[in-house]
Amino acid sequence: MEEQTLIEAQDLSRLYGRTAALSGLSLALRKGEILGLLGPNGAGKTTTMKILAGCLAPSGGSVKINGIDLAERPAAAKASLGYLPEQPPLYPELTVDEYLGYAAGLHGVPPAQRADAVARAKQACGLGDVARRLIHNLSKGYQQRVGLAQAIIHRPPVIILDEPTVGLDPIQIREIRALIKDLGQSHGIILSSHILPEIQAVCSRVMIINKGRVVYAESIERTAQHRMDSLVVGLRRGPDAGALRQIAGVERAEQLEAGLYRLTVAGGADPREALAEAAVRNGWGLVELRSQAKTLEEVFVELTSGEVTLHETLQEAA
Amino acid sequence: MSMVLTIARTEARRIFVSPLAWAVLAVMQLILGVFFVLYLDAYQREAGMSDQYMGVADFIGGGLYNTANVVFLLVLPLMTMRLFAEERKSGSLTLLLSSPASLIQIVLGKFLGLMSFMLAALALLALMSFTLCAGTHLDVGRIAAGLLGLFLMMSAFGAAGLFVSTLTREPVIAAVAAFGLLLLLWILQGVAQSESLQHADLIGYLSLIGHFENLRRGVFNSADVVYYLLFVALFLWLSVLRLDIERN
Structure with missing residues (x-):
């Protein structure tokens, strides 16, 4: 069971008009693993995550979540998925309790268990004190936590987090990272960030994306050895x-x-x-x-710098 | 179905925790109240003069409900603009799209949620009409037919507004466009009056207001009801299509 594959994405591509945001991207996520997606702005991180979360259909390729094809049986596949987009999808006019109750219902938690699910998510994300406040009045950090609570409320095997620590203060960042690491024990998590130390601190595997392709995929340990x-x-x-x-x-x-x-x-x-x-x-x-050692930053810069890309483009053209 | 209800319940809650709904209801009630008094006054004056008997229900149905219809036309785009446009702008639409709810469930849930507002507006209007019971024998059937007509009309406005709201990410544009669309469908009746036009009958038939006339006069014709149901179904279906296109 330890090696259970939670996400299996094959050969994903996505076109926006004529520009290819993704081409031939494959990835796999196993249980108990935190996969870090790295890449410069516009590399296709968010597009990848949107596709994995079912918010965007891929132009080509397939996604299996927990063994279920996302295109064929979306409802069943999405039930084992929690997604926190870049901008937390909150309803500012609701209280934290109302919002989380709704999120639980949306994700198919039976009515009798909703109160428990909400209480658990609030506890995990440290929201106990603000449960009855309007989301609108919460600070950015707390709003981010509400977004995270929404993503884990139905205890999905797969959690997808798009830049979860953006806009937080250093203490909040540490707390969220600790929470993610904790969740990573029992779930499979995909996390995107452009903060390299964050990936190093939290993730067990790192994947660098550039121009819609995977240019590097290795475990953090192997990365450390390789880089000497x-x-x-x-x-x-x-x-x-x-x-x-x-x-x-x-x-x-x-x-x-x-x-x-x-x-x-x-x-x-x-x-x-x-x-x-x-x-x-x-x-x-x-x-x-x-x-x-070569730092992850050096690896990153080396793989995503203009020259390599130019080289790749020339290869493609040839 | 439970998914639709979950979405509808939260949607209704979001409508009624926002000051917009209450402001709209208050203004609407004030305006309709003023008209109600004016019509009553006119009825009282005319009742003595006219030799032809005309029931108070007719008068209310004819005058007040027509006015109400115009007010709803102005107001519903304000309520529908938020449904998808605002959610898309704030990014909260992702919550629905990444959940196991299907697009059909999402659209139906939103529409049912909006219906809570329509029913509230209708209930206020019905209360106003039924205060007449205190002073006279009211033709309840007639009033009920008029209210049903108004409800169907509002559903049609709501469905069209919901569809327009899926087209854009700016709530204000959604409101303006929905208003334009509704007005256009409304004045088709006027267009159809033009003699030189071909297919004038068809155009007149498509007009929203024509089918309201019968119900307002207390004539329950199932064809009119079906017209509104089809209208609603068409625009909800277009909304689902539009959201599906967006995903692709």
Whole structure:
């Protein structure tokens, strides 16, 4: 059950007139996973989420939610889905209780269980104190929480959150992130953001979209390993750079200053252990060993910068 | 069905927690009240002079309900403009679109919710008419037929307004366009009077007001009722189509 696939999107494409907002995008979401969607503005994040939530029909491709095809049986598929769009879909003239009761009804919670569902969602999102206030009078942060409560009220297996922390103050951001992480234990969550540290802090997998295509999809752990591209080593009695290059996994070595070296790591290798052993064997006096990782930001910029896109476009044209 | 009712209940609630509905009802009641008194006054004066007998119900039906019809024509676009246009503007339409409710359920729910407002307006008008029971024998059947006519007329206005509201994201544009559409359908009757026009009968038949005439006079003709029901169904169906196109 742990590996249960909650969302399976195949080859999605979406045209707006003649411009393609999405082309050939596939993604899968498993239970207990938080997938972060990253991308520059206009990359197709929101379009993807709208399609997954059934608010927009794809021009091509198919979406299965919890094994049910969204196009064939929309009502059944949407029942296992909670969606918080960029702009929380609130009715400002209703109170929080009224609104959440309505959302529960809309999502098919039987009347007898609605009060419980509302109470649970309010508790999860910290809305207990404002339950009887009009949504109109709540601060942006609380409104966002009401939106989130609406998305989880029927305990859907799949939750889709489009930039859930936009417009919140730092404390609220932390709270919402903690809430999302918590929800991620028992649900599958797709989250979009353009705040990179947020993705790193919350998500278990990251997917970068650019120009309507997936350009990167990897788990956060793997991303961390992959990204180690150089080591900075401090040796009290260091040899010359040539000797360091002999160690397995080191591609290039250069001396930065007396006793400080930068080693470029061959793709995917991790020479740290071998390096420490060699240092002990040869009595180099290892005092510092630091991996210089490529940050997610660098990966992001590299994959979404103009040159890569231009390259892709040229490839497409060819 | 329970989904439709859930949507309708909340829609009705949203209509009646907003000051707009109350302001509209209050203004409407004031205007209709003034006309009611004026018609009564005129009836009293004329009743002595006229040798032909004319019931008070006729007088109310003929005068007050015609006036009410015009007032509803002016007012209903204000109530329908919010249904979809405002929701689209504020983004809350997404709540409905991402829920398991189908488009048909959404449109029906909204329409039924709007009906709560129509019924409230109608109830106020009915109360006003039935105060006459205190002083005279009222032809209840006639009044009822007139009220039914008004209800069908309002439903038609509401359905057309709802459809126009699905076309735009600006509530004000929705109101203006709905008003224009209703007025156009109304004056088809006048257009049909023109002798030089071909198919004048058909055009006259399509006019909204023509079918109200019979009911107002207390003649219950099922063809007229069916006309209004078809009118409502057509515009609700167009709304569903329009929302479906938007999704694609």
